[in-house]
């Protein structure tokens with residue numbers, strides 16, 4: 157075991173960039189245009205009367221400002237075994253591909269004849285995802301995993317409406333270990349949510365499913381392995397029950413990393429699935445907008461997908477907008493294209509064999525991590541009755557240590573930042589495991605990195621016994637101490653924009 161070193165993060169007294177600006181400072185001096193530019197007349201309603209109140213700074217000042225902010229990121233540059241999200245290396249090559257002018261300088265309103273290159277990439281990547289899932293068509297509009305789940309609920313609505321059964325197919329069935337975006341998006345689309353319990357041993361309950369599913373079921377949404385790393389061995393039975401009731405069944409593939417190349421959603425009988433390009437496929441991690449949830453489905457559901465679809469013809473690629481049964485748009489144009497290009501670059505550089513191998517490594521690494529965590533007193537693996545190895549992540553509980561010392565999972569997360577590693581991910585709601593944490597080793601980190609991460613956990617467990625206050629009052633070496641949620645309740649202390657901030661301060665001055 158190594159002795160983890162505490163770090164001292166930089167603590168800059170950094171104003172917001174608007175406060176740093178001073179009139180006349182400038183970054184670039186642009187050449188005067190050779191020819192006079194044509195005058196542009198904007199309609200009065202959108203032409204502004206005053207110059208925008210933007211901060212003026214030199215290039216160095218801007219660089220320094222953002223460098224300072226980047227130095228105050230609570231250990232985010234360290235090892236991050238952040239579960240349910242598969243942290244990946246975002247390669248420079250992929251960034252380079254996405255920033256090339258051929259991509260960065262085009263616009264989706266251009267004529268498709270001038271967009272053939274990007275349409276080819278999107279189509280090729282669609283084919284890669286088809287081969288990984290068995291589905292017949294993908295779209296990339298969704299801005300994250302939750303958006304892709306929403307795409308499924310919108311497609312289900314359009315599908316049942318088209319069959320004249322929307323008034324009777326009113327329920328969406330999922331289980332309590334599913335990500336909250338599954339029930340939430342189904343509710344947003346107007347379905348009644350039926351949330352199934354787990355069996356005593358932690359597996360999703362097949363008996364509960366059989367009792368819940370009926371001719372009222374429009375859709376079943378399920379993830380597998382779930383966010384505890386547990387693979388449901390009865391998944392084929394789940395699909396059979398869904399089909400018998402005539403319901404649609406959706407595979408939330410957020411946790412695809414441990415099964416990449418090993419199984420096919422279509423062969424298991426699913427009607428649709430989604431992949432997280434921003435997690436599993438190496439594009440930068442994000443969610444709710446800057447990311448991409450790739451949504452794929454069978455030919456039967458394809459007419460209801462968001463439009464446009466990219467179609468390959470004898471004369472090149474075209475955008476098929478004429479889709480009268482489509483559920484409509486989930487997002488403008490074709491989604492977040494640079495992210496798709498990065499994921500495409502990742503998939504092409506890995507190849508089918510590389511993807512398969514990455515999945516093996518991620519499961520082995522996770523089980524190595526599990527093995528070492530099990531040796532730390534006070535930590536308990538969730539659902540100990542499930543002896544099968546967890547897949548690419550595992551939900552653990554700190555409950556025994558919490559009972560002994562009063563130090564909980566949030567205290568641990570805060571203290572981890574003092575060692576320059578990323579605070580651990582606890583759990584999605586609801587917390588069905590007490591004092592939870594969910595590490596995911598992944599294929600990215602070396603054994604030394606994983607060992608360092610575990611050594612930090614062991615060190616904090618020791619501190620919890622010897623000096624619990626030190627852990628409860630962490631972080632100590634970071635620019636910010638604990639974030640107290642109460643300030644978010646008091647609207648007078650925060651503002652969403654600089655202008656709103658100025659208004660609030662002028663009003664209170």
Ligand SMILES: Cc1ncc(COP(=O)(O)O)c(C=O)c1O
Pocket residue numbers: 240241300301302303334335337379383408410411432442443444447449
């Ligand atoms: C199983 C599962 N589904 C969906 C999501 C939502 O994904 P996103 O954060 O990209 O919206 C997550 C996020 O962690 C997840 O774990």
